[in-house]
Amino acid sequence: MSAMQDSSRSGDGRADAAWQRAVSAGERATLASVTAERHERLYAQSGREFHAKMATRHRAVEERHRTAARLQETYARRVRAWAAGRTNTPRAGSEEEHRPLFMAGVAEACGTLSAALALVGVDLNQLAVAASDRPSRGAQDLEYILTSGPGRDATRSRRAVHASGADLERRWPGYGSGLAALGLSSVAALPLRVPSGCLGALTVFDPPPALVRAGAFDAVADALTKSVLLGPDADPGLYGGTDLRAVVHQAAGVLSYQTGSSVDDALALIRARAYAVDESLDSVARRVISGELKLA
Numbered sequence: 001m002s003a004m005q006d007s008s009r010s011g012d013g014r015a016d017a018a019w020q021r022a023v024s025a026g027e028r029a030t031l032a033s034v035t036a037e038r039h040e041r042l043y044a045q046s047g048r049e050f051h052a053k054m055a056t057r058h059r060a061v062e063e064r065h066r067t068a069a070r071l072q073e074t075y076a077r078r079v080r081a082w083a084a085g086r087t088n089t090p091r092a093g094s095e096e097e098h099r100p101l102f103m104a105g106v107a108e109a110c111g112t113l114s115a116a117l118a119l120v121g122v123d124l125n126q127l128a129v130a131a132s133d134r135p136s137r138g139a140q141d142l143e144y145i146l147t148s149g150p151g152r153d154a155t156r157s158r159r160a161v162h163a164s165g166a167d168l169e170r171r172w173p174g175y176g177s178g179l180a181a182l183g184l185s186s187v188a189a190l191p192l193r194v195p196s197g198c199l200g201a202l203t204v205f206d207p208p209p210a211l212v213r214a215g216a217f218d219a220v221a222d223a224l225t226k227s228v229l230l231g232p233d234a235d236p237g238l239y240g241g242t243d244l245r246a247v248v249h250q251a252a253g254v255l256s257y258q259t260g261s262s263v264d265d266a267l268a269l270i271r272a273r274a275y276a277v278d279e280s281l282d283s284v285a286r287r288v289i290s291g292e293l294k295l296a
Contacts, residue, residue, distance in 0.1 A: 012079050012080070012082075012083045014075075014079050014099075014239045014240075015075075015076045015079040015080045015083070016076075017235075017239070018072045018073070018075045018076035018079065018239070019072070019073070019076045020233075021068075021069075021072040021233045021235075022068075022069045022070075022072035022073040022076060023069075024232070024233050025065045025066070025068040025069035025072060025227060025231075025233070026065070026066070026069040028061075028065040029061075029062045029063075029065035029066040029069060032058045032059075032061040032062035032065060033058075033059075033062045035054075035058045036054075036055045036058035036059045036062060037055075039051040039052070039054040039055035039058065040055045043055060060222075063219050063222075064219065064222050064223050064226055064227055065223075065227060067109075067219045067220060067222070067223035067227075068223040068224075068227035068228055068231070070109065071102070071105055071106060071109060071220075071223060071224075071228065072228075074105035074108060074109070075100065075102045075105045075239065078100035078104065078105060079099070079100050079239075081100075082098065082099060082100050099240075101130070101131070101132055101133075101238075101241045102130070102238040102239050102241045103115055103116065103117060103130050103131055103132040103136070103238065103241060104132040104133065106132065106202070106220060106224070107132040107133075107136070107204070109220055110204045110207055110211065110216070110217055110220060111207060111208045111211050111216075112204055112205060112206050112207050112208070113132065113133060113206075114131075114132055114133055114135050114136035114139075114184065114204075114205035114206060115131070115132045115136055115202065115203065115204045115205065116129065116130065116131040116132065116136040116137065116139065116140045116151075116202075116203050116205075117129070117130045117131075117192075117200065117201070117202050117203075117224065117238075117242075118140055118143075118151050118155075118200045118201055118203070119192075119199055119200040119229075119236075120152075120155055120198075120199070120200045120201075124147075124152050124155055124156060125144070125147070125245075126140065126143075126144045126200075126245050127244065127245055128236075128242050128243065128244050128245065129144075129242070129243050129245065130238050130241045130242040130243070135182045135183055135184055135205065136184075136203070136205055138182045138280075139178075139179055139182055139184060139187075139203070139205060140203070141274070141280055141281050142174075142175060142178040142179065142182075143175065144245070144248075144271070144281060145271040145272075145274055145275045145281065146172065146174050146175055146178075146271075146275070147271075148172045148173075148174075148175060149172050149175050149189075150162075150163060150172070150187045150188075150189035150201075150203055151189045151200070151201035151203045152201075153171075153189070154189035154190060154191045154201040154203075155191055155192075155198045155200055155201045156198075157191070158191045158193055158197075158198050159191065160188065160189065160190045160191070160215075160217075160218075161187075161188070161189045161190075162186075162187065162188045162189075162212055163186065163187055164185060164186030164187070165185060165186070168185075168186075168187070174275075179205075184205045184206055185206060186205070186206055186207065187203055187204065187205055187207075188203070188204045188207045188212050188217060189201045189202070189203040189204075190202045190203075190204075190217050190218065190220075190221040191221070192221060192224060192225040192229070193221075193225065194225060194226075194230070199225060199229065199230075202217070202220065202221045202224060204217055243282075245281075247282055247285045247286060247289070248267070248270065248281050248282065248285045249263075249267070250285070250289060251266075251270055251284070251285035251286070251288040251289050252266040252267040252270060252285075253266070254266075254288055254289055255269060255270065255288055255295055258294075259295075269295050270284055270285060270288065270295070273293075273295060
């Protein structure tokens, strides 16, 4: 990690933070590896199943931290390259518009370009969303509008969900056709499991079939949940890449007051409007709040 530390002495603060998180995760992985090796030796000497179980547990912890370190390092390198390019060739538009997203590195780790993460409430509605690109964000909006989709099912069942082609429309009417319009044809959704339940889901779009069959995304989902989102160096905002659904719920409150309907009914109206005119939820919500759009 010494080269990483040297390169992080200048440049974007987010890259600095990511480098440090990568270093910390790498150190935790090493500690877990040492502990696992000790239990493996003790198991070989004694044959006690306790040591075998402890070795397996610490190997899983090691893999989690190594995966988290790779995700943080990938993000740091992307930000550093972006900062260098920005200095040499200024771009039009805001800096935030072009800044690398943490989820783009997650997608890369999953062998694709599009991946998204959704955190949900007890009613399974999305509270926050982070996506790697426009198609994956559009897919998350589609699932939120329809209140149906792979991420929701993975969260509810706490099991991985995979579907492609015609099976998408069969399982989630309206979702499959919407996904096709976004240029996506298959999904793999994994629950973000914690002891008390499930935080939400990681959804990978157009994943390599071989990686899906091998369960290769399990380690990524585990690292996201227990290291990136909830670990000692957690950053649930993913370096500013997480969007809260607060504006949508604010708009539902405004519409509920205007129409005298329940907040749930107002939210359904906003979702229906976004779906009917193929407009993003955030756009519809902001127009409701500003008074530009009347749904009463």
